[in-house]
Amino acid sequence: MIEFKNLVKTFGTRTVLKGVSFAIAQGEILFILGTSGTGKSVLLKNLVGLMRPDGGEIWIDGEETSRFSEDEYLRVRRKVGMVFQQPALFDSFTVFDNIAFGLRRLEKLPEDQIRERVREALGAVHLAGVEEKYPPQLSYGMQKRVSLARTVALRPQVLLFDEPTTGLDPVTTTAVNQLIQELSRKLKTTSIVVSHDMNCALSIADRILVLDQGQIVDQGTPGELKKSQVPLVRDFLAEVLA
Template sequence: MIRIRNLHKRFGSKMVLRGLNLEIQPGETMVIIGRSGEGKSVLLKCILSLIEPDRGEIWFNQENILALKESGRARFRQRCGMLFQGGALFDSLTIEENVGFGLRRMKNYGEERIRKIVREKLALVGLKEIEHLYPAELSGGMKKRVALARAIALDPEIILYDEPTTGVDPIMADAINELINEMNRKLPVSSIAVTHDMVSAYKIADRIALLHQGRIVEVGTPAQIKRTCNPLVRQFVTGSAHGPISLI
């Protein structure tokens, strides 16, 4: 469904993505793990054309997104839902306005219809009767749920999750993981999640890919990753300071 070929991105002299290859199958949840600063968020932003890669291809079905003009890219972006790291809700807008933001901008729906969709999406993430509140009035976990409701508001075919469990307590993290699994069961979507949380990776992934020094160095099911012989992957998944991955 998505095929990323030979993706390169550098910022000044800093090489971030150095020939990244990855394929995501229809309906699959692919979890990309990697250390902080490895380029996980940059990769998601490249997929959404929020960052322009230097080289490479990103195929969605039969189309190379990077070969499209802005209008074509915008159309593709509409088919993706993104859960940004930290949620990125608009503080000065109500929950209703946050979740309905994309709908009001992209669709010619009447107010009644938009409010109904917002209610349905909030119900899907387990929230109700909070439309009139502002983000500051919600707990961290509720904000993540609202951000997820906003990400699915336009019925995306692909959901991108940037560190969905980072910065929340383990119990809330588990609830978010279950919510992600529920979304994938209920909705006909493919998902890409990036994280350094292995508990989350094992819980939500169909397959896990390790991003290291700008490339995917291994891809496998959680069971395969757990018993891999690759010392890089072993060091990462066991969270060890000792191994081939240097700390500096």
């Protein structure tokens, strides 16, 4: 359903993505692993049009989207929801208004339905009764979950997670990872998770892709990856086993 073909992205003189090609099937949980600064987040941002590639194609449901205008991208963004690395909540809005923001703009739903959807989304991330609070009043882990709820409320077919567990303590990390798995299964969404956490990739991913220096160095199911001979993958695995 989503396919990247030979994607290239440069910043100034630095080429971050050097021809990346892969496809994702419906309902799959795909992990993209790699060290910091290898262009993992850039890959996601290209998919929803926050950045535009300098070469290659992006196919979503049989449409080549990388040349879309900003307005055409709104259609893509209704299908593809993104959870940012930081909570990226709007500080001047309450939690309710934060979650309702997309429902009002993208879906243009009536208010009573919005209320229903917000309640449902907060339920899905196991947070209830915080609707009237402001983001700074919540803990970082809770902000992360509200941010997840904001994206889930739009009922996207594809969920993108940009390093969802960076900066979280181990307990919250586990909770967030379980949440990702739970949401993907329950809502039957396709998920792409960008991360450098091999441990959780092995436990919840259907397929893992390893990115290094802007290129795919290895890919496969968790079982296949465990037997990989690529040095970077071995380094990642060594972390987990230790």
